Amino acid sequence: TEMAREVWQEVLGYFFAHRERTVEAVQALGLTPGHMKSLFELDPDDPRSMGEIAEALACDASNATWMVDRLEERGLVERRPHPTDRRVKTVVLTPEGVIVKQQMIDALGRPPDDLVALDRAHLEALRAAVRLLPAHPPFSAPSPRPISKRAVS
């Protein structure tokens, strides 16, 4: 419908107006957009294989190797052998990786000044409204980790 288009264009316009700020926030941590996407997928306790990372990032396997190399050089992630399949390498966040990931999430999630400056009434209306948006993964995905999950598919 036409209303959906209006809503989407407003959201897109507002995001584009602040896009530069989010890019800068990531760069300030010395991370590239690719690193950012990788960190969102990784955790200390949920090992991911290289193949899973490549799939999640929708990139080539060789590119995943390259990206994980860079993250490993910075000490943010660690490659580990797979318990049963010696072809597979799994990747987990290091303690420093956890810290940087949290810094990244904090920086990205900080609202723009012009939004903070809005009336309380407007903010309440906005908050009620955005909760009507279709379900989507929370941007600060706190690693949904079911208790019993095998290490790697």
Added chain:
Amino acid sequence: TEMAREVWQEVLGYFFAHRERTVEAVQALGLTPGHMKSLFELDPDDPRSMGEIAEALACDASNATWMVDRLEERGLVERRPHPTDRRVKTVVLTPEGVIVKQQMIDALGRPPDDLVALDRAHLEALRAAVRLLPAHPPFSAPSPRPISKRAVS
């Protein structure tokens, strides 16, 4: 405030969930993100200098040269001499560039399916709310062109 943060994070999360779709829409037109940003800045009747383009895209002047080269090869833009300063080259959209720009805007502005599928009541509430967002340039900026503007600053 905390409410502003919640609102921002919901908007960000919703956008991220559909980010891939927008990238694909641009790629389908054979455009890179850099081209996309360039087209947003260009128009048929509002010549921009190379320097202005580099500034608007927050990139190096040499990179602007490179990007305009690519757009010119595709016939979407045209370099023209500046009327008074022969050092300056100005860039305008060609007729074909206008068409492709409009296709890009249409593709980007098409709302996600899950938004279109929402109840009419929810959509009305969302539309009313997003209009409360702080002022920002409309994403499909229809080339704000004051009648009397000198060609290039």
Added chain:
DNA sequence: TATTGTTATACTCTATAACTATA
């Protein structure tokens, strides 16, 4: 001399293809 844009060059990120080691 200062400024505009380009060219020369190098570095980052991404992909395809060939390769190594397991299974």
Added chain:
DNA sequence: TATAGTTATAGAGTATAACAATA
């Protein structure tokens, strides 16, 4: 033989520095 990951290589995109033309 097939699969997981890496390495070799090439290309797009970005930046810095040197350069040419013009102011």
